[in-house]
Amino acid sequence: MSSRSFRTTAITGAVVATVLGAGTILVAWGPDQGGAGGAARLSIADPYIPLPAGGAMAAGYLTVRNAGGEDELVKVSSPGASSVTMHRSTETSMESAGPLAVPAGGALELARGGTHLMIMGWSKQPALGDVLELDLTFARSGTIAVRVPVKPLTYRPGQQDSGN
Amino acid sequence: MSRTTTRPRAARHGAPRLLGAAAVGLAAVLALTACGSGGQAPAGPAKVSKEAKDTPYEGTVLSKHFDKPDLVLNDTDGRPYDLRKQTAGRSTLLFFGYTSCPDVCPTTMGDIGVAMQKLSPEQQQKIDVVFVSTDPQRDTPQVLRTWLDSMGKNFTGLTGDLDKVKAAAKTLGILVEDPVVNKDGSVTSTHGAQVLAFLPDDKAHLLYLSATSVQTYQHDLPLLAQGVQA
Numbered sequence: 001m002s003s004r005s006f007r008t009t010a011i012t013g014a015v016v017a018t019v020l021g022a023g024t025i026l027v028a029w030g031p032d033q034g035g036a037g038g039a040a041r042l043s044i045a046d047p048y049i050p051l052p053a054g055g056a057m058a059a060g061y062l063t064v065r066n067a068g069g070e071d072e073l074v075k076v077s078s079p080g081a082s083s084v085t086m087h088r089s090t091e092t093s094m095e096s097a098g099p100l101a102v103p104a105g106g107a108l109e110l111a112r113g114g115t116h117l118m119i120m121g122w123s124k125q126p127a128l129g130d131v132l133e134l135d136l137t138f139a140r141s142g143t144i145a146v147r148v149p150v151k152p153l154t155y156r157p158g159q160q161d162s163g164n
Numbered sequence: 165m166s167r168t169t170t171r172p173r174a175a176r177h178g179a180p181r182l183l184g185a186a187a188v189g190l191a192a193v194l195a196l197t198a199c200g201s202g203g204q205a206p207a208g209p210a211k212v213s214k215e216a217k218d219t220p221y222e223g224t225v226l227s228k229h230f231d232k233p234d235l236v237l238n239d240t241d242g243r244p245y246d247l248r249k250q251t252a253g254r255s256t257l258l259f260f261g262y263t264s265c266p267d268v269c270p271t272t273m274g275d276i277g278v279a280m281q282k283l284s285p286e287q288q289q290k291i292d293v294v295f296v297s298t299d300p301q302r303d304t305p306q307v308l309r310t311w312l313d314s315m316g317k318n319f320t321g322l323t324g325d326l327d328k329v330k331a332a333a334k335t336l337g338i339l340v341e342d343p344v345v346n347k348d349g350s351v352t353s354t355h356g357a358q359v360l361a362f363l364p365d366d367k368a369h370l371l372y373l374s375a376t377s378v379q380t381y382q383h384d385l386p387l388l389a390q391g392v393q394a
Binding site: 083 | 271
């Protein structure tokens with residue numbers, strides 16, 4: 001697909017600010033409107049990292065929305081942490097997960113108690129208000145950089161982070 | 165995706181068991197607060213009465229009332245803590261987990277912490293929240309204290325002999341296995357992620373699965389503080 005090349009995007013600067021401000025932004029799209037065979041049209045919503053309670057083991061949560069054709073989240077890395085892995089919580093444990101499907105016209109939800117990112121080896125101990133860049137690599141859409149804020153431990157998307 | 169689905173909130177829909185005209189208004193209010201998406205509640209009277217249970221709690225009511233396990237470990241001051249003795253006659257929430265668990269453990273304990281903070285100081289003093297480490301080798305009293313302080317300064321953290329922990333968990337139907345250190349240095353501990361609630365009769369009456377919402381804890385903790393029967 002000729003449209004693939006321009007979708008490999010590392011977003012910085014103004015666009016990142018928009019991501020953080022609006023919570024979601026369309027970061028990649030193809031020329032057609034999708035369907036399972038068309039290009040994926042991905043946007044990232046509600047990215048956050050709950051402040052780790054101790055040590056530097058943290059979880060990362062976000063939603064990848066897809067208004068186009070199917071895609072897959074293949075790997076995640078970060079310039080600010082040595083290890084970012086995809087995991088799934090089960091009733092009694094955790095298992096490594098991935099690649100994770102981003103269904104056509106659907107969403108991949110990385111959420112508490114389910115599939116999530118495990119972030120270790122921070123170059124700096126995370127603090128409230130910090131922002132960590134996560135580079136999400138998709139099978140078809142290339143790499144999307146998302147700046148993910150560190151929120152209070154009990155934060156959930158859609159609520160004011162009053163700490164509480 | 166295998167995200168754990170939220171279990172049905174039978175207890176909430178069970179609320180309108182009241183009869184008479186006055187109940188209609190109350191039922192309408194309850195329906196609004198229950199689901200957030202008004203207008204969708206399909207609850208016909210027949211279905212409601214079928215789902216109704218004789219419990220004011222939203223947590224899952226246990227039909228088997230486990231005894232508190234006979235468990236003596238160290239608390240976060242490094243002193244011996246006898247679970248049965250020190251929580252005798254008190255409502256107690258018990259959870260097994262480990263501090264390098266990134267997802268379920270901090271989410272569960274954080275939610276309980278949020279719900280506890282909504283209580284008055286008097287109510288808070290009536291509930292013990294006890295976290296038992298399933299990774300005692302790494303969860304030293306100090307590590308445990310630091311971790312728990314993020315969620316509740318009054319939470320009790322217990323750590324010690326893993327065999328004792330496993331045996332205690334087993335009596336409650338909770339699986340705990342030896343932690344595994346992964347190649348990347350992370351630790352995976354297999355542990356049942358349910359929270360058990362004991363009432364002042366020192367028996368477990370309620371179960372909260374890992375997908376339990378903070379709203380459910382907020383609903384149930386005042387009842388637990390009062391020692392209301394499940």
